[in-house]
Amino acid sequence: MERSAFFNSVAGDRKYKAETFAGYFSKFITNGIFPLPADNLRIAAYDRMDIKAHKGTGYINGYLYENTDSLILKVSTAHGVKPRIDKVVLRWSQVDRNIGIYIREGIPASPPTPPTLERGADIYELGLANIYVAQGAYEIREADITDIRLDTESCGIVNSILQADTTAIFNQYQSWFNLRTNQYNAELNAFLAEYEQNKADWQTELNSWTEAKKLWYENNLTQFLNEYALAKAEWLTDMNEWFTTTTSTFEAELLTKQEEYSTRAEDYLAQIESLRDSCYSF
Template sequence: MSKIVLYPADGYDFDAADVAAYLAGLTSGVFSSAEDFPVTAAGGLKVTVGAGRGWVHPSRFTGYSITKREADTLTLPLADPSLPRIDRIVMRYDAGARAASLQVLQGTASSTPTATAISRTELIYDLCLAEITRPAGSTAVTTGQITDTRLDEKLCGIVRDGVTHIPTAELLATAKARIAELEETASDSSRKAAACMEEAAASAKAAADDRAAAGTHAANAEQALRDTTQARDDALQGINAACTEALDSVSKATAPAQEAAAEAGRKATEAADAATAAAQDKTAADTSAKEAARSQSAAAKSAEEAKKAAGEAKAYVSTDPTLSTEGAPADAKATGDTFDAIMLMLVTGQLTFGLYTSTGDTLCTSTGGTLIATKQIGG
């Protein structure tokens, strides 16, 4: 019959296996996730594992209590220079060494790293206390790189008896969900902070660009001012030269015009003088016309007088027998012929009369300016 151990009982000798069997009624893990074996960053590549109590249950009939009264510091190996990895901090039970110790399980560097598997056999049994993310080329461990795994029953768990079940999985799931939420919030805040930093950097760059552009614009403005001043000076010189040339051209062009104007003035004066002379001539002509009219009137009067005288002469001739008698004295005959001629000239309009008072009323007759006869009229 096999050995049946009753522990404790008086009068029996018990070995470690008997005690281990007694302790097998508890599950593996730590007694408190708040106090037992916490892992924290200690600067550089070091981490600190706090004091605590734990339990391992490597097989059905064995259980071992682990007690660590003081904190210990572990140094992690250097990070991979080009790829990240995940390291683990474990409390290891070693049956062969009959001891428990803290170990660093170095992970494999990879672009998608995973943590190294822990050991859980009757000879080697690990309680994983924390996982540490190791970025490529990192030289220090930060709090954000440490993940507490003490509530994960597959890796560590909370010590409980084998009858009463503590839902550490649910608790861990809740804790992980909360952690994930916090991480998401932190990540969102980090993204927002990164976006703000990018915006700030963009704003700073834009400000620098604006300052540079402002400097360029200022330099361009100064150059433009210099160019404008030079252009203004050149334009003024050009205007002065053009004005001088224009004045010379105007002077040259107006000289003939001035001469022509002077000539026109002279001709206008001559024309005015001619007009004055013409007016004077017209006045003289008007005077001559008036004199001619008076002369014509006088001539008409003289003609009337001549006709009257001629009538009287004819009457006289017709009554003077000496003027028509044959054999009359020659002077009487000549006088009669003369009066006949005068009458003919009066009829044909070839006779011009002139009355003179200097010697009395005298009738004068002429043809072509030749005096024909004179006769005393009325005594």
């Protein structure tokens, strides 16, 4: 059957369906998102398990999609044991007659893989981002989101039928990102290892210093106590000797004085008796 389009209608003889226009445009405009602005339909972390789709425009099978404001989407609760990868898609539905952004939930596994894009006669999906949902996660971070808009096999940029393949650019960027991530992780791990080693060395030195000071204190304390005990013994000996000597000297001097006073007393008594006898003789 021959068909042609598009001509002015006369009395309604040239009516065209929406899919006719869509089919026409799809023949020379490729599926994808528009390149400007740079964050066109970019998926970003928002709040806890919520993510945000930026404003932007997409194109699927000749049909236009436009998001005029930030769209908030909620990621399903994380699995308690295994991680999973969800995929954010721009979905064209012939049955629902619309295009919208949805989250395709992945299957928890170790390691996890993202869902496959559905591309059939009634549903056609473009991948915008992969979301890594860690086991037990309560928050989606920017680091958990992998932007796949520039991957031609997943999404790509709207172009003419001579499409600019951005897969190589995307793969180059992803390779660079992975390289830098591994490099930074290696540097961080090396820094942490060096830090732990320095910490261990410092702790060893501190323990050695503490043990040395403790030993020095114990040795010096023992020496001090020994010297103190020896000095005390010597002092007591000297004190006892001095006391004994002083006591003996004092006792000798006291005895001498006692004998001297006794002799004097006897002399005085003799003199008194002599005087008494003299007085009685008269």
